[in-house]
Amino acid sequence: MNSNLAAGLAMIGAIGPGIGLGIGFSKAMEALGRNPEASGTIFVPYILGLALTEAIGIYCFVVSLILIFTT
Amino acid sequence: MPIAADSLIQVSIKAETLFTIGPLQVTNSMVGAVLASAILLGASWWFLRGASLVPSRFQSAVELPIEWLSGIVAGSTSRWRSYVGLVVGLFLMILIANWLGVLPGVGTIGLVKETQAGKELVPFVRPAAADLNFTLGLALITFVVFVWWAVRLHGPIGYLKELAGEPRYMAPLMFPIHLISELSRLISLSMRLFGNVFAGEVLLATMLALTTAVVFVLPLAFFVPAVFLGLELLFGFVQAMVFALLTMAYITLAIAEQQGGHAESDQGDHAPSGAAQDASAPAHS
Numbered sequence: 629m630n631s632n633l634a635a636g637l638a639m640i641g642a643i644g645p646g647i648g649l650g651i652g653f654s655k656a657m658e659a660l661g662r663n664p665e666a667s668g669t670i671f672v673p674y675i676l677g678l679a680l681t682e683a684i685g686i687y688c689f690v691v692s693l694i695l696i697f698t699t
Numbered sequence: 700m701p702i703a704a705d706s707l708i709q710v711s712i713k714a715e716t717l718f719t720i721g722p723l724q725v726t727n728s729m730v731g732a733v734l735a736s737a738i739l740l741g742a743s744w745w746f747l748r749g750a751s752l753v754p755s756r757f758q759s760a761v762e763l764p765i766e767w768l769s770g771i772v773a774g775s776t777s778r779w780r781s782y783v784g785l786v787v788g789l790f791l792m793i794l795i796a797n798w799l800g801v802l803p804g805v806g807t808i809g810l811v812k813e814t815q816a817g818k819e820l821v822p823f824v825r826p827a828a829a830d831l832n833f834t835l836g837l838a839l840i841t842f843v844v845f846v847w848w849a850v851r852l853h854g855p856i857g858y859l860k861e862l863a864g865e866p867r868y869m870a871p872l873m874f875p876i877h878l879i880s881e882l883s884r885l886i887s888l889s890m891r892l893f894g895n896v897f898a899g900e901v902l903l904a905t906m907l908a909l910t911t912a913v914v915f916v917l918p919l920a921f922f923v924p925a926v927f928l929g930l931e932l933l934f935g936f937v938q939a940m941v942f943a944l945l946t947m948a949y950i951t952l953a954i955a956e957q958q959g960g961h962a963e964s965d966q967g968d969h970a971p972s973g974a975a976q977d978a979s980a981p982a983h984s
Contacts, residue, residue: 672771672944675937675940675941675944676941676944676945676948678941679891679941679944679945680887682891683887683890683891686890686891686894686895686898687890687894689894689898690890690893690894693712693894693897694712697711697712698712
């Protein structure tokens with residue numbers, strides 16, 4: 629019971645990466661809107677940035693999974 | 700609510716053992732990994748048998764995404780030919796392993812085992828990346844390769860100097876930080892892939908369980924898992940892409956730090972010729 633509560637609380641940490649992903653995506657779209665020809669150049673750093681941001685959310689998820697499944 | 704053993708949502712965080720050969724425990728995620736590599740090997744063998752210099756329509760359709768990815772890799776450093784195979788291979792392997800997970804029967808067909816907690820389904824095939832061992836293995840390959848590149852180009856002393864950082868008196872502080880940041884790449888690469896694929900599995904199982912409960916009232920509810928299956932196709936592609944691109948970025952970082960210094964000193968350098976650039980250029984646009 630307590631570990632499930634803790635797992636739920638751990639997912640609060642997904643708020644930050646969520647905001648970060650939103651900012652990254654909106655900036656990429658902004659850049660694409662200003663300069664549509666640059667889509668090839670933007671794509672790789674964009675995917676890498678999103679992946680690095682998302683990793684933080686995944687850490688929270690893994691922590692809560694460990695709390696649910698191993699206690 | 701604890702997850703009951705007889706609930707509809709049955710996802711276990713570690714791969715279940717199917718049978719043992721001596722000391723080797725064959726888990727269902729190993730079956731998934733072997734299946735994915737068999738598909739990859741078989742498909743590439745079959746594809747190369749019919750490949751010609753003037754591509755048919757099917758051949759160019761298969762080659763287009765691969766050429767696009769190698770075009771991205773070709774833009775990273777001048778030594779791209781030495782690691783383009785690794786990056787594209789990682790991409791294809793993870794892509795196939797992820798897309799295996801959305802096939803019908805994967806994760807749902809299996810043996811029912813009696814445990815002390817109750818009945819438990821042990822699927823025959825589990826998507827390989829939903830097991831931390833598989834993703835950690837791939838991340839270890841990446842880790843060894845980019846450290847090897849750094850050591851090869853800088854020398855072991857140069858690599859240690861790189862870890863120690865620029866102002867030498869800060870080395871006692873910066874060395875552990877750089878060491879941890881190198882190791883954290885290993886952790887984050889493996890955890891990202893595992894977390895995403897496993898989250899996808901949990902999501903699919905949850906959606907299936909939720910909709911089977913209401914499907915007698917609303918027959919249309921079967922479309923809800925279908926939507927999430929489509930989403931899983933997208934996520935599987937993106938995660939394979941991310942893993943391959945991060946591998947490329949780490950190798951590029953390990954190499955490119957050298958290029959300001961004496962890049963031309965290495966004799967095993969495959970500088971991209973004009974023809975090689977042209978070959979990948981049309982797909983890159």
